Amino acid sequence: MTLSADLRAFEGRIGHRFTRPELLRQAVTHGSVATPGRTDNQRLEFLGDRVLGLVMAEALLAADPEATEGQLAPRFNALVRKETCAEVAREVGLGDVLKLGRSEMISGGRRKMALLGDGMEAVIAAVYLDAGHAAARDLVLRLWGARIGRVEADARDAKTALQEWAQARRMPPPAYAEVAREGPDHAPRFTIEARLADGRAARAEAGSKRQAEQAAAQALLAELEETRQP
Structure with missing residues (x-):
């Protein structure tokens, strides 16, 4: 089954063309609209959170070989927190393609930080399952790139x-x-x-x-x- 036009456009915005389009459809499906034949994105969110963490840990270690764990941890937290995931999601227009139930639509679900952050993590997992770690790493570094470069050396919340x-x-x-x-x-x-x-x-x-x-x-x-x- 092919993807809809809006999801094809979303593929272009994130820079990844899926060979298994069902993974992307699952990644943008919120629990409010899930059915026995339509799986929501919660499991993908769980995996995507871990993939994002690994990619960021690798990137931060490579960016500053002299940094201590105490210096790296706050930078890591700033890059993987839900707010940052939601910011990236807004930049690529993820909210426009989220599949939501009526109640979530009415309550502004396409703009909610938690839904956008969760959805972004699910998209990362979908890319990981579709094409492997290298593709997921490239996606994260591409979408987070500027943030990784400017995260403060002593960043703390x-x-x-x-x-x-x-x-x-x-x-x-x-x-x-x-x-x-x-x-x-x-x-x-x-x-x-x-x-x-x-x-x-x-x-x-x-x-x-x-x-x-x-x-x-x-x-x-x-x-x-x-x-x-x-």
């Missing part, structure tokens, strides 16, 4: 950096509290406050609690840098 700042000063870990939630269920906006034990705090807003926590931590780190208080 803001929450980790803020916790380390507090620990170095013998303070308890920062606390995070949801202070507001606005918007409809399919597109919520969360306001999170990051607070240190000494009372210093900062707030930030984002479309998910995780993103808002990271943004709040980053805002508080920026304030600490400005004041340079011990």
